Amino acid sequence: MSSLSTSNSAAPSAAMDAPPPYELHSSGSVLASSAAIQADGSIKIGFSSPDPKAVTQLLPALPLSQPVPQTVSHETCPALNIVIHVVGSRGDVQPFIAYGVALQRQGHRVRIATHNVFERFVRDSGLEFYPIGGDPLDLMAYMVKNPGLIPSLESLRGGDVGRKRAMIKEMLHGFWLSCIDADLVSGAPFVADAIVANPPSFAHVHCAQALGIPVHIMFTMPWTATRAFPHPLANMRQNDLEPAAANWLSYGVVGLMTWQGLGDVINTWRKHELSLEEIPASMGPSLVEYLQVPHTYCWSPALVAKPADWGPEIDVCGFFMRDEPQYTAPADLDTFLASGPPPLYVGFGSIVLDDPERLTNVILEATRKCGVRVIISRGWSKLGGGSPNSNTTFYLDDCPHEWLFKRVSAVVHHGGAGTTACGLVNARPTIIVPFFGDQPFWADVVANAGAGPRPIPQKELTVERLVEAIEFATSTAAKNAAETLAFRMRQEKGVDTAVSSFHRGLPMTGMRCEILPDQVARWIRDTRGKRTRMSDAAVAVLIAQKKIKIDELKPLRSKEYDTDVRRWDPLSGGAASTLGTITDFTKALGGVFVDPFTSYKRVKGEGNGASAGGAALKEVGVGFGSMAGALTKGTLVNTPLALAEGLRNVPRLYGEEVQDNGKVKDWQSGGKVAAKNFGSGFYNGITGFVTQPYKGAKEEGTLGFLKGAGKGTIGLITKPGAAMFGLMAYPAQGIYKSIKAGKGSEHSILKSKCAMVDKLVSHSAEHMRVDEVLKVFGSV
Known part of the structure; x- marks a missing residue:
């Protein structure tokens, strides 16, 4: 097990050992489904429908074409710090060693973050290693007893679930540190520019969101919904449902059951260690798909061809075959x-x-x-x-x-x-x-x-x-x-193809230094509205030459991930907001009763009985504070925002494009979005009442006039309504995000990035391109 301290990880959860229900049932006029674990741990999924054709029509449309990916030469991509997150056995780690070596040959600095037991295996390959804890021996024993990842009845009774959840918590903490900690052997500072991960590592997209960097999923088994074959963990039966539809639906069910078991652990970690908002239950199971994170599947197309319903962000590249190691047989x-x-x-x-x-x-x-x-x-x-x-x-x-x-x-x-x-x-x-x-x-x-x-x-x-x-x-x-x-x-070059796939998925335009274009940018300098992306080397030269100060810079965020809930209309948006507020308040209320007792028992068990009462009272205060926070956020932020966004998105329901007024990131952008939304809402609402019927009549005659009149009438109500609610909602959302910013993870990121620059400053005159940096800096 890991020797890492978990003092900075997520706060203890009283429910850590409590097994989730691991059972799902839903019914509707079009589709009914059920999922439950079996004695052997497989997931038994059942689908039935009185109208199978309607179910098929509800599935996403097939892509119109499959564009042939253009190979990206490694010369076009500057050297990056890449961390690879891997959970599993030696067989899971080995392909990523082959991949990491290939990335290293392209000039990247590569670190593999995985279980402690594989340290020698990784370091002997010439790659950096970071321990994330977790015991793969225990994990493999669990998997043998629970073939479908979901725990069997024996595991539920034997306490395996609590141990696995605690192991996941430990690994989440280790994965985050692997993104920002210095090398444990050389002491060289490290901050990841990109993350590569297999899905069971779970931390990938959350760490990427905290850092503002791209993430790329790579795996040896299908993890993306397709009509071609069911999820490998699903044991399915379907009644009167087309196999292709059942195959596609199986991925959502498996994702939902996985999130059901670990969602609370992940959200607690996001909140306490990464200072990120919790992921709502409606988004958690399909978060990676919702964010359209690039995927590369590491198997041979000769064995399993890429399904026709996978988009261009998904590649099938071939197996990762490492070079045959030097070996002398006994x-x-x-x-x-x-x-x-x-x-x-x-x-x-x-x-x-x-x-x-x-x-x-x-x-x-x-x-x-x-x-x-x-x-x-x-x-x-x-x-x-x-x-x-x-x-x-x-x-x-x-x-x-x-x-x-x-x-x-x-x-x-x-x-x-x-x-x-x-x-x-x-x-x-x-x-x-x-x-x-x-x-x-x-x-x-x-x-x-x-x-x-x-x-x-x-x-x-x-x-x-x-x-x-x-x-x-x-x-x-x-x-x-x-x-x-x-x-x-043997005709395939899986590792090389996967490297090209990774490069192709990078937002390279926003990652390149504007002073030294062959280097990756890690800083942004914003002066008089002019934003300049800078590499560590450029920053080191400019600091050494006293042209800038470090406090003029902010860490660059080359990739943002929007995990805000999409409100499609005011009714569903308002209902979801109310339910979320009630859930948060109820959880906080439960904490008032559970957490004090847990803390009292823990402190007393440590032999410090005199402090046990104080620890309990502290938790009571935290609980009441959480209750007040839930009500305040729900009343001042969530509800107005749900109504504003719900009303703004109503035109989408009848096929009309909705104007993008920008993203709320802080109090400043919140005010700007509110102003744009207010102006466009009233203008489009009033003018649309006249222009929509005219446009409809021009395109479809009398019927088009009636359609346009209906759209214009709806817009006359919803668009100004969205403008009014937005005046309160967007600034409140911006203020809330500004208050949350600067805590926890951002301080750690800034500290680690500064360490990388500090190491370069003293060597800038000797090793850096001083004249080139100063010349380009003078022109920008």
Whole structure:
């Protein structure tokens, strides 16, 4: 587990150990759905509809075309500080090491933030490492018991949920520090310019929002809704519903259940450590899709082509294959390989098994019946225990798959994306015994390609089924299918394509320094309305030459993420605002009763009984303050804003464009947005009453005149109404955001960015382009 202190992380939650309900039911005139965990932890999802065609029509339209991405040369992208967030096993980390090395070759500074146990693995690859805590051994044991990520009944009873939620809390804290902390070995200051992450790291978009930097999601399993196939974690049934529609809907259900289990942990962390507003429940499950965060899926298009309903912000690039590491086999392994025909490989890597002895016996008996030699990788479950090697069986502790898979006949494993890719690219027929996550997905993909038999779920693995699978894998048909796939996969350059995909997704125009264009900007200087983006090096030179002072600058925010709730109309907007205020007030009211007792018990348990009463009283004060804050914010900010935005957006309901008056960021922009909204609201409302009927009549005659008259009449009420409510709503929202700004995360970001400049200032005359900086600065 991590040795990091969590003193700055989110405040303790009394409900940390309480399991969420993990069950959903909804009904409607068009679609009814249900989702519940099963005894084995899979998610059973049910859909039914009396009008399946209506459901299909409600799905997003297919993109009109799929533009061919233009490769971006790395010369056009300045060197960035990139942090890669990864949660999972060694198999999850390894592809990102290959990717990180490729980014490093392009000139970027790359840090991988993952579990402490992988530090040596990462550093030996020449990349920076940051520990985020979390125990992957415990995580893998949890996943074996809960294949669908959602906890089984056994886990709920055994306290696994509380431990997993506490682990997530620890990792969220570690991921944030990985974005702004100096290197723990060299001490070199670091602030991330961009984040790359796999979805289960959960912190990605929230850290990016706090820093104002781009984030890019990369994963080895589908995490974006598509009609092509269901979510890999879903076990679906549908009644009278088209499979394509059910596939697409399954992603929303899985996302909703995941947020149901972790949303409160994430929101508490956002509020206390990042100083960000909580994400509403209506947005949380689909936040990444709502923000249109770029995705790159790291699998071979030869195996799974990009679905037609994924947009241009989503790429399928090919597997991340690292360079074959230098490896010298021990003498006993060399002798075994040379003493007979190529053996079968069996290994389950980081999987933690409940009964490794049973599985070992099944493997030994099946290979004996098939008359094949076998290499068994002991893995984290120590398959084979302390059994000795023999003429037909070799127990392996550790060996690079890239080296070993060239020397075996076929492979048997759990179906992790990396192991699957390594087997197939080496043309090895593959038997997959899936446990959880994306493993069943890859098992089906391999079987459908003919390169392996149908998958055997680990709880159903028997000698008879394994014998049948081995016979298929050693057949000519399986070998030919594997060879065909290998040929196609070797033409792909997954890592290089993913680097181009990452560069393509960057908002490069807003990230480039305007004084030294080949460098990334990290600062903004705003003088007399002139905004200039500057790199650390440019700032260091100008400070050393006494041309500027550091307090004239602000950290650059190259990418903003709007997580404000969209109010589509005044009724739904007002109702959502009222419900949100009631929820916040109720939560604060509950804290008045729960938190004092929790604090009293905690302080007393630490042996400080005299201070326990004071700690409890302090929590009472905090609780009453939260209640007052919830009511004040709801009355002065949320409700007027809901009405203003709801009325402003009414024209969208009948297809009319709504004028963009800007984004409220602080009290100044709040006043500007209110003024623009007021002027345009009254003007468009009054003039539209006349111009809308005229426009409609010109386009559609009498019918168009009537439509225009209706639109004009509605606009005459809603647009001035939005203008009036906006006079109070937008300035109040701006004042609230200004009060929230400057706390917590912003101070930490500024401190870390200043440290990077300080390191350069003393070297500016010797190493920087002083003359060039001064010349360009004089012209701007």
